[in-house]
Structure formats: C-alpha cells, structure tokens
Amino acid sequence: MMLETRKSNSHTITGSVRLIHDAGLHARPAVKLTKLAKKFQAQISIRAGESADWINAKSVAKVMAMRASRDSTIEIKASGEDAEAAVAAMVDLVARDFPDNTP
Amino acid sequence: MNLRADIAGPAYRGKTASGGFAHGPFVRLEGGATDGRSPGGPHDEVPALRDALAKASRQIAALAASAGIEAAQILEFQLELLDDEDFLEPVFTAVADGTAADAAWAMALDAQIADYNSAPDEYLRARSADLADLRDRVIRALRGGEAEGLSIPRGAIVCADDLPPSRFLEIDWSSGGGLALLQGSPTSHVAILARAHGVPMVVQLGVIAERAATALLDGDSAVLELDPTAGQVGRFERRRDRNGRDRASAAALLHRPTAAWGGHKINILINIQSAKDLEHPHAQYADGVGLMRTEFLLDGHAGLPDEEAQYRAYDAVLRWAGARPVTIRTFDAGGDKPIPGFTIDGEANPFLGVRGIRLCLARPEVFRVQLRALARAAVRGNLKVMFPMVTMPQELDAGRRIFVEAVAELQSEGIAAALPEVGMMVEVPAAALTIEGFEASFFSIGSNDLMQYLMACDRTNGSLGELIDPLHPALLELIGRTADYGRHAGISVSLCGEMAGNPGCIPALLSCGVREFSVSPSALARIKQTIDTLSRGDGCG
Numbered sequence: 001m002m003l004e005t006r007k008s009n010s011h012t013i014t015g016s017v018r019l020i021h022d023a024g025l026h027a028r029p030a031v032k033l034t035k036l037a038k039k040f041q042a043q044i045s046i047r048a049g050e051s052a053d054w055i056n057a058k059s060v061a062k063v064m065a066m067r068a069s070r071d072s073t074i075e076i077k078a079s080g081e082d083a084e085a086a087v088a089a090m091v092d093l094v095a096r097d098f099p100d101n102t103p
Numbered sequence: 104m105n106l107r108a109d110i111a112g113p114a115y116r117g118k119t120a121s122g123g124f125a126h127g128p129f130v131r132l133e134g135g136a137t138d139g140r141s142p143g144g145p146h147d148e149v150p151a152l153r154d155a156l157a158k159a160s161r162q163i164a165a166l167a168a169s170a171g172i173e174a175a176q177i178l179e180f181q182l183e184l185l186d187d188e189d190f191l192e193p194v195f196t197a198v199a200d201g202t203a204a205d206a207a208w209a210m211a212l213d214a215q216i217a218d219y220n221s222a223p224d225e226y227l228r229a230r231s232a233d234l235a236d237l238r239d240r241v242i243r244a245l246r247g248g249e250a251e252g253l254s255i256p257r258g259a260i261v262c263a264d265d266l267p268p269s270r271f272l273e274i275d276w277s278s279g280g281g282l283a284l285l286q287g288s289p290t291s292h293v294a295i296l297a298r299a300h301g302v303p304m305v306v307q308l309g310v311i312a313e314r315a316a317t318a319l320l321d322g323d324s325a326v327l328e329l330d331p332t333a334g335q336v337g338r339f340e341r342r343r344d345r346n347g348r349d350r351a352s353a354a355a356l357l358h359r360p361t362a363a364w365g366g367h368k369i370n371i372l373i374n375i376q377s378a379k380d381l382e383h384p385h386a387q388y389a390d391g392v393g394l395m396r397t398e399f400l401l402d403g404h405a406g407l408p409d410e411e412a413q414y415r416a417y418d419a420v421l422r423w424a425g426a427r428p429v430t431i432r433t434f435d436a437g438g439d440k441p442i443p444g445f446t447i448d449g450e451a452n453p454f455l456g457v458r459g460i461r462l463c464l465a466r467p468e469v470f471r472v473q474l475r476a477l478a479r480a481a482v483r484g485n486l487k488v489m490f491p492m493v494t495m496p497q498e499l500d501a502g503r504r505i506f507v508e509a510v511a512e513l514q515s516e517g518i519a520a521a522l523p524e525v526g527m528m529v530e531v532p533a534a535a536l537t538i539e540g541f542e543a544s545f546f547s548i549g550s551n552d553l554m555q556y557l558m559a560c561d562r563t564n565g566s567l568g569e570l571i572d573p574l575h576p577a578l579l580e581l582i583g584r585t586a587d588y589g590r591h592a593g594i595s596v597s598l599c600g601e602m603a604g605n606p607g608c609i610p611a612l613l614s615c616g617v618r619e620f621s622v623s624p625s626a627l628a629r630i631k632q633t634i635d636t637l638s639r640g641d642g643c644g
Contacts (some may be wrong), residue, residue, distance in 0.1 A: 022449040026226055027180040027233075034183055059189035060180065065218065067227070100443035 013083040015076045017094045019048075025068040029098040034060045036093055042080030044090065048072045057090065112315070112330040115308045117283070119325040120294035123303035124343040125281030126336070127258040129318035129329060132239075132266070142203035149195060152204035155244035160185050162240065166272070176441075180230070181237045190215075205245045212238035236267045255280075260318040260327070262311070266293050276302050281320035283308055283327045288565025301625060307565065353632035357388040364613055364638045371631055372428075372621040374599055378419040383624035388631075391427035391485075393621020394547065394599040395420055397434055397473070401442045407469055413476035421484030428485045430547065430597075430621075432528065433473055433502075435491035437462045445469060454555075459492025459528075464501055474509040478520040486523040489547055493527040496540045532557045535581040538588045546589055547621070550600025554578050573602045574611055586616030597621055606633040613637065 021029050025048075037044045037057040044057040048068035055062040057076070068074060074094055078086045093099075142148055160182060167178040184190060190211070197207040212234055219231040255261060257278035263270075265286045271293050274280070282297055287306035297304035303322030315329035319339045323346060328335050363369060372393030373386055380386065400408045400416060408416075420429050436442045437458025445466060450456035463470035477488050490502045503525050513520035529535050530549035538546070550573065551562060557577055560567045572578075582598065589596035597619035602608040604626035612620070613634075622630050 022451050023226060024224070027230055028176055028448075031176075031179050031183045034187075056189050059187045060183040061187050061190035061215065064227075064230075067222065067224070097449060100448060 011083075012077055012079045013087045014078075015087040015091045016073050017076070017091045019068055019070060019072050019074055019094060020097050021094075022070060024070050024072075025063065025066060025074075027064065030060055030063040032098050033090070033093060034058055034063055036089055037086070040078070040080070040082050040086035040089070042078040042083040042086045044076065044078040044083075044086055046074055046076050046090075048074055050075070111332050111335060112328050113312055114326055114328045114335075115311050117305040117308035117325050117327065118289050119304075119322055120284075120287065120289040120291075120306045121282075121297035121302060121304035122322040123281070123301060124322065124339070124346065125258070125260055125279055125303050125320045126339065126343075127260050127280055127317065128256050129315040130255050130259045130261050131313065132261060132263040132270075142205070145199050145201055148198045148202075148204040151245060152195065152198055152208065155204070155208075155241050156185055156191070158244040159237070159241045162244075162273075163237075177233055181233060184234075184237065205242050208241055208245070209238060232265070232267060236270065260320045262318075262327075265291075268293055268296055271296050276300050281305075281322065283311075283318070283320055285309060285311065286565065288563060291563050291565065299623070299625070349632075350628070353628040354385070356632050356635055357385060357628050359631075359635075364634050367618050369613075369634050370597070370619040371627060371634075372430075372597070372619065373624050373627060374621050375420070375624070377416065378423065380624060381420065381423050385627045386624045389427075389624070389627060391424060392420060392429040392431075393597055393619070395429060395431045397432060398436055398442070401434065401436060401445060407445060407472070410472050410476045410479075413473060414479050417476060417480035417486075418483050421480055421486060424484055426485055428487055430487040430489055430526070430545075431477060431480075432489050432491055432547075433460070433470070433477075434463055435459050454561075460490040460498050460502055461492060461494075463490070464498060467505060470502075471505060471509055474506045475513060475520075478506065478510045478513055478522065479518060481521040481523040482519045487526060487545060488523050489526040489528055489545070491528045491549070492531060492552070493529075493541070494531045494533055496537075496542065499525075499527055499541055499543060529553065529581075529585050530556070532581060535585050538585050539592075543594065545595045545597070546585055548582055548585055548596065548598040548600065548617070550578070550582070550598055550602040553581060553600070557581065573605065573608050579611055579615055582612065582617065583615040586618075590616060595619065604630060606630065609633045610637060 019025060034057065045054040046057045046063070047054045048066050049072060052066070054077070055066060057063065076087050076090045143151070163178050163181050167175045167182070194207050194211045198204050216231045216234045216238070219227050219234065222228055255274055257275060258280045260281045260283055261274060262283040262285070265284055266282065271282070281303040284304070284306045285308050288294065289306055294304060294306070303320050305320060305322060305325045305327055308327055311327070312329055317330060319328040319331050319335065321339065321342060324342070328339070331339065370390040372391045373389040374394040375381060375392055376396050376399050400413055417431060435458070437446045437456060438454045441448070441453070446462060447457045457465055477486070480486055490499060493499050506525060507522060510520050510522045524544035526543045526545035526547060527541060528549045529538065529546050530552035532553065534541065535553065554560070554571070554573060555562050558570060558575065560570050562571055586596045596617060598612060598617050599621035602612065603620040604622040606629055609630065620630060
C-alpha cells in the first residue's frame with residue numbers, strides 16, 4: 001500500500017494512497033469520502049491517476065463519475081487552514097478501506 | 104375518458120408476484136414526466152426548487168430512519184447528492200436563466216443516469232435506478248401540494264415500469280389497490296413487500312396502453328384489464344368472490360387442531376421477524392414458530408444489540424408460544440444483508456463469502472452474546488436454535504462448542520441457562536449431499552438459498568425467468584434426500600423457504616417426505632387448506 005503525504009508548497013498539501021476497495025470507488029465508499037471531506041474547511045481535490053482531472057472531493061456526483069477502480073492510486077491535494085489534517089484523514093480512510101465505524 | 108360498453112377494454116397478461124384482486128382508478132407513474140405543472144419566472148422557480156430539494160431530503164431522511172440498513176445506505180447516497188453543491192450549481196444556473204425548475208432538474212438527473220447506464224460496470228448501472236427514484240421524488244415535490252404519500256388515490260391500480268421499495272412503502276395500501284409493473288420480477292424486494300402487505304401484484308406486463316381511467320387487476324391469474332366493460336367487471340367480480348369464499352373456507356379450517364395427510368400429522372408453523380409478526384390474526388393457529396429471524400436485532404442505530412435486549416426479544420416469543428416449539432435462527436448476516444460493524448465490507452461476491460455461521464464463527468465476540476441470550480431464553484420455553492449456511496460438520500460442532508461454553512459461563516455466574524436443541528439450516532447443496540455427517544438435533548431446509556446455490560440463479564433477477572423453478576428435479580432430489588435421512592435417523596426435518604407457502608409446491612414436498620412446513624402467517628390458512636384438500640384425495644396420487 002502506498003501512503004504518503006507531503007507539503008508541496010506553503011499552501012497546498014498533497015498525498016496519495018492506493019484504493020484497495022474490492023469494488024472500486026462505489027456509492028458507499030464515495031459517500032464516506034465526501035462526508036469526511038466536508039468536515040474540513042480546506043478545499044480538497046482528488047484525482048485517480050496522473051492524467052485525470054482534479055475534482056472536488058466534496059462532490060459525491062464527481063467522485064462517483066471518477067469511476068476509480070481497485071488498485072488505482074488516488075491523489076489528494078488540499079489547501080486551507082486544516083489542509084494537513086484533511087489530507088491525513090482522507091488518506092487514512094482510503095488506506096483502511098472505508099471502515100464502517102468512521103465517525 | 105369515453106367508455107363504450109360494447110367494446111372490451113384491453114387485457115394484458117404478466118406474471119403473478121402477489122395474489123389477490125383489485126378494482127380501482129388506474130394511475131400510471133411516469134419516470135420524469137413534467138406535465139401538470141405551470142412554471143413561474145426565475146424568481147419563483149429558484150426558491151421552488153430549493154424547497155423541493157429540502158422536502159425530498161426530509162422525506163428521504165425519514166425513510167432512512169425507518170428502513171433497514173441496506174436500504175438506508177442507498178438513501179444515504181441520495182441524500183449526499185442533494186447536498187452536492189457542484190452537482191446542484193448548474194441546475195440552479197439554468198433555472199436562474201429561465202428554465203423551468205422541473206425541466207432543469209430532470210435534465211441534470213437524466214444526464215447522470217445516462218452516464219451511469221453507459222458504464223461497463225454493472226454496479227454503477229444498477230445505481231441509475233436510485234437516481235431515477237431521486238429525480239421523480241424531487242419532481243413530485245415540485246408539483247407541490249402533494250401529501251407525502253404522492254397523489255395516488257386510495258385503492259388505485261398503480262402502474263410503473265418498476266417500483267423501488269421506498270416508493271411502495273410511501274403508498275397508502277390500507278384501502279386496497281394493486282401494483283402492475285411492466286418490468287419487475289416476482290422475486291424482487293417489492294414483490295416480497297407486496298405479499299407481506301397483501302397487495303395484489305403482477306409483473307412483466309410488457310407494453311400496455313398509456314392511459315386508462317379504471318383497471319381490474321387479478322393477481323391470481325396475472326391479468327390486467329384497462330377501462331373494462333360491464334361484462335369484464337362482472338366476470339372479474341365472480342372470480343374475486345369465488346376466491347374470497349375459498350379464503351373464507353380456508354380461514355374456517357384454521358380452527359381445526361392439526362392438518363393431516365395420508366395418516367401423517369403435518370405441522371404448520373410460522374416464520375417471523377420479531378414478536379410483532381405474532382399480531383397477525385392467524386398466527387395463533389400455528390403449531391409453533393418454525394423460523395424466527397434475528398437479523399432485525401442488528402438493524403438498530405445503536406450498534407450491535409446487547410445480551411439483555413436480545414434476551415427480551417426471544418423471551419417475548421417464547422411466552423407467546425407457551426408449550427409450542429420456537430426455532431430461532433442465529434444471525435444470518437452477510438450476502439444481501441450487510442450489517443455495518445459486523446459483516447465484512449467489500450467482498451467481491453458476498454453471497455459466496457463470509458455470511459451466516461461463517462461470519463458468526465469469524466466474529467465469536469458477537470456470536471457469544473447472542474448464544475448467551477439464547478441460553479437464558481432456553482429455560483423459559485420450548486426453544487430450538489439453528490445455525491444458517493452450515494456447509495461442513497465442523498462448523499456445526501464449532502458453533503455448538505461456543506454455545507456449551509456460554510451455558511457453562513452463565514451457570515457459573517449463577518444465571519439460569521440451558522443448552523437448547525441445536526439444529527441447522529440445510530441451504531448449501533454440499534450440506535444436503537452429505538447430510539449423514541452432521542450431528543444436528545433437527546434440520547430445516549431453506550429452499551430459497553438452496554435453490555439459488557443449486558441452480559446458480561439469483562432469485563431476485565427477473566430475467567432468469569424459467570430457470571427459477573422450485574419444482575426442478577435437482578432441488579426436489581436434495582429435499583427428498585434430506586427428508587429420507589431424517590426419517591431413518593429419527594431427526595425432524597422441516598422446510599421454511601417460500602416453497603412452503605406456495606400451494607403448488609406442497610404435493611411435491613409431501614411426496615418428498617417433508618412433514619413440517621413453516622410459512623408466513625398470511626399463508627397459514629391457504630397451506631392448511633391445501634393439505635386438507637390433498638388429504639381428501641383430490642389432487643395428489
């Protein structure tokens with residue numbers, strides 16, 4: 001499993017994590033992901049693979065439309081006050097395969 | 104609508120999903136139709152859309168609170184979409200530019216639905232039905248003034264391409280009515296709901312006339328007649344009355360002590376989800392409870408149920424039953440019944456995954472709590488406990504071992520407890536084929552899963568049609584094998600799947616040697632009557 005976060009400049013935090021969910025990024029995990037993203041003030045974008053467009057991680061329609069499949073790498077970037085915590089939480093959610101007891 | 108008495112209205116034949124008769128206004132539910140609403144200018148339309156979205160959110164949240172976990176997860180996705188600014192922004196922009204709110208909303212949803220439908224991934228395609236549900240709900244809210252239960256008149260024959268369970272539950276069926284689906288399947292979740300609510304339902308009607316004022320729906324013959332003539336109504340009423348008399352005579356039979364067939368006493372028990380199902384007026388005539396499901400205990404929002412809550416639920420049923428036997432099935436989660444915090448998420452094929460006893464053995468800390476509650480209940484009545492999805496003898500043995508430990512533990516704590524009879528469901532073909540190897544006190548054949556695993560058919564998949572045949576010789580072979588072994592070994596064998604409640608299956612099951620059936624309370628009278636008729640020699644060799 002890839003798991004890293006780094007500061008690319010003073011404002012933007014980035015991270016990446018491999019999607020291990022069996023069925024890819026489907027309704028249940030997508031809902032968990034957007035719900036988590038909305039808990040942060042930061043602007044959070046994600047993309048599945050380097051060539052893909054960045055999309056708003058707080059939009060369930062966009063996250064579903066991404067159709068990320070199993071084993072794809074999800075890149076996360078965030079900017080704003082709580083960007084660091086946001087990226088860490090998002091990476092953790094995906095890395096732990098969207099556990100049900102996520103608060 | 105013009106009605107000419109001399110021209111018969113069109114009649115269509117489909118498949119029976121739920122029996123019974125309904126005569127009433129015909130209501131065609133359209134996906135995404137926007138007629139019947141006169142839009143205002145942008146100044147009115149923007150707040151109208153905002154209100155409709157809020158109303159839809161409230162309705163969905165209320166449904167999610169009362170729905171099972173599975174349905175709640177689907178509803179969560181709809182709620183999240185209603186709260187998605189990126190998704191809503193272009194809709195509001197279009198409305199502000201002068202597009203009618205319902206048209207803008209329908210366009211946005213239709214684009215999303217088309218996108219999902221074009222996906223190679225079957226899971227995503229299946230989600231498009233949820234989006235259609237959401238699209239229609241908001242459009243209904245926009246039309247305004249409608250009660251939560253839609254604008255469907257009471258007693259109507261509701262016609263739709265297909266109907267999600269959430270829509271079914273919103274309709275008021277208390278004054279009758281029926282459901283006519285152009286697609287759909289007799290084994291879908293909606294069909295199960297229709298049977299439980301006693302709503303006649305016919306599926307797979309194909310292409311029918313778009314409009315009609317009234318309709319007749321005969322669930323028993325699977326016929327829908329639109330704008331019927333007086334003659335058609337007369338014939339329909341005669342069929343309905345004859346059926347009503349049959350039902351009344353069946354109900355009269357209920358009072359007789361037990362059914363018999365060919366000199367054998369036949370026990371008819373009931374399947375229940377919780378003590379609430381015992382309120383059915385016919386429940387009191389059952390020979391006991393043949394299957395009490397316990398998954399409902401897992402549906403609460405407060406996490407997994409504790410020992411005390413479970414004990415109270417089991418004790419309530421035992422008190423109702425008195426001396427009659429009550430068979431409780433341990434948690435049958437997994438497969439199509441995911442439980443957050445219990446089942447294993449993300450299995451590629453959950454029906455062939457860690458479900459039933461496999462899951463309980465994998466999560467002994469959850470299983471032990473249930474077994475402790477059952478051991479305490481065992482001293483209160485005639486309790487039998489069975490494990491679901493047993494495939495190998497060692498699973499039965501492992502489950503019983505934990506049970507024995509739980510009893511010892513309770514007794515050492517000074518709490519009254521006993522080990523009840525421990526049996527198993529026979530629903531995996533491998534178990535039926537090696538039935539001699541299982542040291543069970545009783546067997547209960549779960550014909551739904553047994554058929555599904557034997558025929559490689561998902562029984563909720565309407566397009567499998569003929570392949571879903573409860574009278575297939577392969578299935579009867581496994582049932583007969585299990586019943587034969589039970590008779591020789593002196594172990595009781597019952598059958599608790601949908602087959603037991605289907606009068607057409609009873610002769611074959613009796614011939615296979617099954618002497619005990621467990622059916623829904625609403626099927627009790629009919630099955631008792633079926634056995635009574637067969638015992639008098641009319642219909643069975």
